[in-house]
Amino acid sequence: MTQDLIEHALAGDEAAAQKLHATHYPAVLRLATMLLQDLQDAEDATQDAFVYAFQHLAQYDPERSAFATWLKIIVTSRCRDLQRRRRMRWLSLQELADTGLEPEDEAPGHRPDIALELVGMKQIVWKALNQVPRKSRQALILRYFGGLSYAEMAQALGCAVSTAKSRVSYGHRALIRLLEREAGAELGYQGCHTGDSP
Amino acid sequence: MTGHLKDGQLLAYMEDNLALPERESALAHLRTCPACRARLERLAQTAKDLSTTLQAVGDQVPLAPARSWEAVARRWKGQRTRPPISPFRPLLRHVATLAVLVMIVGGLAGLIHTLAVTSPAPPLPTPTPVSSRQTSPSPAPGPLPRPYLDQQGAPVSLLILGSDGENTTSGKVDSLTLLYLDPEAEDGFLLSIPRDLYVDVPGYARARAGSVYELGQQGDADVGLALVRETISATLGLPVHHVALVRFESFVALIDAIGGVDVEVLHAIEDPAFPDDRGGHDPLLIPAGEQHLDGALALRYARTRVVPEPEFDRAFRQRQLVLAAHERVTRLDLLPGLISQASTLWSAVADGIETDLSLSDAIDLALLATGVTADGIDTASLGECCALPYTTPAGQRVLLPQPDEIEALMENLLEGER
Numbered sequence: 001m002t003q004d005l006i007e008h009a010l011a012g013d014e015a016a017a018q019k020l021h022a023t024h025y026p027a028v029l030r031l032a033t034m035l036l037q038d039l040q041d042a043e044d045a046t047q048d049a050f051v052y053a054f055q056h057l058a059q060y061d062p063e064r065s066a067f068a069t070w071l072k073i074i075v076t077s078r079c080r081d082l083q084r085r086r087r088m089r090w091l092s093l094q095e096l097a098d099t100g101l102e103p104e105d106e107a108p109g110h111r112p113d114i115a116l117e118l119v120g121m122k123q124i125v126w127k128a129l130n131q132v133p134r135k136s137r138q139a140l141i142l143r144y145f146g147g148l149s150y151a152e153m154a155q156a157l158g159c160a161v162s163t164a165k166s167r168v169s170y171g172h173r174a175l176i177r178l179l180e181r182e183a184g185a186e187l188g189y190q191g192c193h194t195g196d197s198p
Numbered sequence: 199m200t201g202h203l204k205d206g207q208l209l210a211y212m213e214d215n216l217a218l219p220e221r222e223s224a225l226a227h228l229r230t231c232p233a234c235r236a237r238l239e240r241l242a243q244t245a246k247d248l249s250t251t252l253q254a255v256g257d258q259v260p261l262a263p264a265r266s267w268e269a270v271a272r273r274w275k276g277q278r279t280r281p282p283i284s285p286f287r288p289l290l291r292h293v294a295t296l297a298v299l300v301m302i303v304g305g306l307a308g309l310i311h312t313l314a315v316t317s318p319a320p321p322l323p324t325p326t327p328v329s330s331r332q333t334s335p336s337p338a339p340g341p342l343p344r345p346y347l348d349q350q351g352a353p354v355s356l357l358i359l360g361s362d363g364e365n366t367t368s369g370k371v372d373s374l375t376l377l378y379l380d381p382e383a384e385d386g387f388l389l390s391i392p393r394d395l396y397v398d399v400p401g402y403a404r405a406r407a408g409s410v411y412e413l414g415q416q417g418d419a420d421v422g423l424a425l426v427r428e429t430i431s432a433t434l435g436l437p438v439h440h441v442a443l444v445r446f447e448s449f450v451a452l453i454d455a456i457g458g459v460d461v462e463v464l465h466a467i468e469d470p471a472f473p474d475d476r477g478g479h480d481p482l483l484i485p486a487g488e489q490h491l492d493g494a495l496a497l498r499y500a501r502t503r504v505v506p507e508p509e510f511d512r513a514f515r516q517r518q519l520v521l522a523a524h525e526r527v528t529r530l531d532l533l534p535g536l537i538s539q540a541s542t543l544w545s546a547v548a549d550g551i552e553t554d555l556s557l558s559d560a561i562d563l564a565l566l567a568t569g570v571t572a573d574g575i576d577t578a579s580l581g582e583c584c585a586l587p588y589t590t591p592a593g594q595r596v597l598l599p600q601p602d603e604i605e606a607l608m609e610n611l612l613e614g615e616r
Contacts, residue, residue, distance in 0.1 A: 014271060017274070021266070021267050021270060022267070025261070025263045025266060025267070026259075026261055026263070029261060030256040031256075033256075033259045034256070042259075043262070043266060047266060047269050047273070050274075054270070054274045118251070118254060121247060121251070122247075122250065122254050125247050125250075125251040126255060129248070129251070131579070131582045131583075133387075133576050133578040133607075134576050135576050136610060140248060141252065144245065144248045144252055145249070145253070165209070166206060166609075166610065166613065167610070167613075168209065169205045169206045169209045170205070170606060170607075170609070172205065172244055173205050173606055174607070176240055176241070176244055177583050177603060178582065179244065181586075
């Protein structure tokens with residue numbers, strides 16, 4: 001079914017492309033939103049990803065990955081581009097020239113505008129996840145939300161497979177640590193870890 | 199198998215990613231080791247909780263498929279008009295020296311900006327980089343910093359100490375941030391270190407990270423910067439190449455040098471008791487709305503303790519100033535003027551900065567920063583992952599560093615570079 005739509009889209013059939021978009025848009029947008037933590041940027045990255053995918057449909061190889069996975073790899077890469085643009089503005093003159101005369105006031109560390117309605121454990125986990133260093137955080141998201149394999153993650157993140165693994169592994173370590181601390185604080189036994197005096 | 203399973207092995211075991219002999223050996227260890235079994239359970243539980251949480255977050259993302267498709271279809275069919283290319287572009291591309299000069303200014307603004315904006319932890323007072331050569335003798339043996347200027351492409355680490363400058367003589371440091379740049383890997387990170395981290399100071403008793411500079415400046419000694427460098431190098435297990443102590447005044451000088459800044463004053467500020475230099479009062483009145491502030495007024499705006507609304511506090515105002523200055527410095531129409539005054543600007547800001555970097559080092563550093571794609575700049579906070587609250591026998595409330603966690607964090611941030 002998907003393969004048929006791809007064939008048609010390749011031939012320039014807009015209706016087929018629209019169906020592909022409709023099927024995969026939610027998963028791609030959600031992944032982008034989590035990676036970027038900004039709805040508008042995520043929408044931009046998602047659009048970029050679909051435009052790229054449709055323009056490079058001939059390169060898609062169903063033997064290598066599912067279409068959904070291919071899209072996720074592309075959107076992750078778009079997200080990285082977007083972050084680079086957003087964060088480099090202050091650093092690079094060239095970027096300034098590329099973006100025209102009005103560098104907008106970007107804020108890479110701004111508050112996420114999603115997940116405001118989480119409660120209980122989910123809220124605690126989400127809060128802790130956002131304190132994990134960025135690369136490990138993104139690796140955890142790709143792994144546990146995107147469902148990517150380490151090889152696919154490596155492709156999406158432009159790193160070695162072993163690096164993808166160590167990012168997930170460290171992400172877990174940091175997350176567990178943060179959650180334990182949160183649990184300790186809630187139960188009011190904050191001081192119990194400090195038995196080994198310096 | 200000797201010793202406990204490593205994090206990576208445990209994860210691979212959980213995900214069934216181990217080759218048969220390794221799997222069997224891990225299984226044998228797990229049978230006999232309750233500690234590793236508990237870690238495995240915790241890992242599995244976290245993975246499960248994480249999946250559930252991310253699913254719930256995903257469900258909250260508002261979808262607009264029709265609108266998105268319209269944009270995609272338009273662009274796919276090539277109807278999208280490319281954004282006009284700035285007429286400045288060819289000029290800028292070919293004038294490398296222009297970039298160097300602007301980076302003297304932009305590097306300053308940029309670093310302040312990064313620290314204020316991307317720092318994950320509590321709001322930073324307002325640090326910057328660098329100037330004026332000062333060589334300080336090392337007070338105690340420690341890891342030797344690697345020189346980076348002789349080795350093009352080698353990583354460099356700069357520790358930036360921020361002081362809001364209210365007690366200029368006390369040497370109190372309000373924030374510590376390590377900037378690490380690796381131009382070869384196009385990678386780097388910003389690590390914020392809590393000022394209450396209780397660190398081993400070579401040659402001294404244990405102390406808060408924020409007091410180490412002060413310790414080194416005691417009496418006739420002028421080794422504050424070197425002492426901080428040694429201390430933080432040892433705490434992190436990573437050579438710190440340079441240190442810069444940046445006072446808020448330097449930022450104010452920068453504001454004057456760029457002709458002031460425009461900020462949106464969210465609520466009128468009335469502080470009749472704002473202190474003057476002579477122990478008296480110098481009332482401060484700033485009406486709400488768009489205001490143009492010069493350096494002196496900006497300083498008072500940042501410092502007043504009057505908080506008309508909770509979200510309009512000192513941290514917010516300081517950050518607002520940093521962003522306003524950043525915006526001004528990066529406006530292309532101001533560039534020619536800034537470039538012609540680069541050296542004046544530099545000396546204006548250098549007064550509030552104490553560092554072991556020279557101006558040329560600073561330029562190199564700024565250039566280095568341009569070679570590192572910001573996508574590669576990770577941010578982390580030592581306080582969040584690697585320290586626990588502790589009260590010293592003397593009653594000081596501090597954060598006790600957790601060496602294993604610090605090692606794991608540094609390994610993650612450096613990703614096998616060491």
